[in-house]
Amino acid sequence: MLNFIWVxxxxxxxxxxxxQTIFVGSTEVWTEIIGATFVSAKTxxxxxxxxxxxxxLWIGLLKIAEASGLTNMLAKALSPLFKRIMPEIPANHPxxxxxxxxIAANMLGLDNAATPMGIKAMEQMxxxxxxxxxxxNSQIMFMVINSSAVTIIPITILMYRAEFxxxxxxxxxxxxxxxxxxxxLCGFLxxxxxxxxxxxxxxxxxxxxxxxxxxxxxxxxxxxxxxxxRMRYSADFGNFxxxxxxxxxxxxxxxxxxxxYETFIxxxxxxxxxxxxxxxxxxxxxxAIGVLRASGALDLVLLWLEKAIAFFGFSxxxxxxxxxxxxxxxxxxxxxxxxxxxxxxxxxDSFSSFVASVVQGSTETTFYVLAVYFGAxxxxxxxxxxxxxxxxxxxxxxxxxxxxxxxx
Numbered sequence: 001m002l003n004f005i006w007v008x009x010x011x012x013x014x015x016x017x018x019x020q021t022i023f024v025g026s027t028e029v030w031t032e033i034i035g036a037t038f039v040s041a042k043t044x045x046x047x048x049x050x051x052x053x054x055x056x057l058w059i060g061l062l063k064i065a066e067a068s069g070l071t072n073m074l075a076k077a078l079s080p081l082f083k084r085i086m087p088e089i090p091a092n093h094p095x096x097x098x099x100x101x102x103i104a105a106n107m108l109g110l111d112n113a114a115t116p117m118g119i120k121a122m123e124q125m126x127x128x129x130x131x132x133x134x135x136x137n138s139q140i141m142f143m144v145i146n147s148s149a150v151t152i153i154p155i156t157i158l159m160y161r162a163e164f165x166x167x168x169x170x171x172x173x174x175x176x177x178x179x180x181x182x183x184x185l186c187g188f189l190x191x192x193x194x195x196x197x198x199x200x201x202x203x204x205x206x207x208x209x210x211x212x213x214x215x216x217x218x219x220x221x222x223x224x225x226x227x228x229x230r231m232r233y234s235a236d237f238g239n240f241x242x243x244x245x246x247x248x249x250x251x252x253x254x255x256x257x258x259x260x261y262e263t264f265i266x267x268x269x270x271x272x273x274x275x276x277x278x279x280x281x282x283x284x285x286x287x288a289i290g291v292l293r294a295s296g297a298l299d300l301v302l303l304w305l306e307k308a309i310a311f312f313g314f315s316x317x318x319x320x321x322x323x324x325x326x327x328x329x330x331x332x333x334x335x336x337x338x339x340x341x342x343x344x345x346x347x348x349d350s351f352s353s354f355v356a357s358v359v360q361g362s363t364e365t366t367f368y369v370l371a372v373y374f375g376a377x378x379x380x381x382x383x384x385x386x387x388x389x390x391x392x393x394x395x396x397x398x399x400x401x402x403x404x405x406x407x408x
Contacts (some may be wrong), residue, residue: 009288016297040290044283055271063267068252086138095124126377134381148187148392154361164348175403176361187392285337320352363396
């Protein structure tokens with residue numbers, strides 16, 4: 001899928017440039033396209049290098065949490081819920097810890113760190129799967145929760161916004177939290193309905209009601225504030241939680257008497273390796289998007305989208321963020337590149353960039369995740385996994401626009 005998208009970007013850019021040359025008489029478009037390749041490649045490398053420190057920091061901290069037993073504690077806290085929504089998995093099965101680590105990485109917005117843990121969880125669940133080419137109910141439930149990607153601390157998005165000079169990089173924290181939480185809940189409920197899971201069980205209901213109450217309180221509290229105050233408190237609250245998590249991880253390591261520093265360094269090395277692996281993908285996608293925009297093709301698509309939305313009487317001020325929304329289910333690096341492109345062309349603190357940031361944090365790369373995770377265990381029959389995941393994506397994108405408008 002990503003191969004097709006990448007090639008299509010270049011071919012579309014070439015055809016658009018040919019059209020401009022023949023019918024518009026604009027021959028300078030070829031110079032602009034070549035210039036865009038150099039600029040985009042340099043931007044991709046610079047952004048990737050600057051991302052390295054953030055990845056090293058948070059994966060190092062996650063390593064401390066794992067070594068200190070925090071993830072096992074979280075697994076035990078969630079085991080009553082998992083027992084009822086994934087009855088095929090025995091208590092204390094190793095896949096539970098792997099799923100917790102995967103979900104924790106996704107909650108921190110570290111999608112590249114989450115992938116190895118998610119693949120490990122799928123492999124462990126596959127050992128319990130009697131029909132090896134068909135996804136089990138538990139694997140589908142995990143996949144949908146994973147692909148809806150509840151993001152509590154969107155580390156990489158905050159980093160990108162800071163890198164591009166945002167006055168308030170953490171302003172997107174609460175909108176992302178709300179949009180991603182509700183989309184994950186909708187994804188879970190769609191799977192539960194198909195698999196006929198009794199969500200009215202008192203244990204499941206306790207978790208769901210607690211989750212819903214938390215989201216409801218956040219929405220109520222922030223909705224009662226003035227817009228300027230809402231943005232300021234969103235940033236302050238986000239920063240408080242970020243530092244609180246850091247301190248919590250470190251203290252847990254000290255209490256368990258582990259070598260916190262050495263454990264952090266081991267995790268940071270993994271973060272560095274992940275950052276290096278990102279560079280080629282980001283270069284590839286940013287260059288492809290750069291030539292697409294330089295050729296005028298991307299602007300033409302946005303113009304058509306804007307006209308279609310205006311025809312139905314809706315506001316069009318978020319149209320520039322739609323490329324990120326369209327790309328996100330297909331490719332994480334592609335969506336990230338689209339978001340960065342929006343930052344560059346409209347300004348990081350524009351409404352379009354605000355929407356693109358929230359979209360990036362509230363949905364997941366559904367097709368990529370399903371292809372990688374199911375492909376890793378050679379599952380070809382994914383049943384209702386794709387439909388439920390896309391439903392969660394649609395909810396996440398819609399709410400991203402709604403909450404971005406509410407908080408901007």
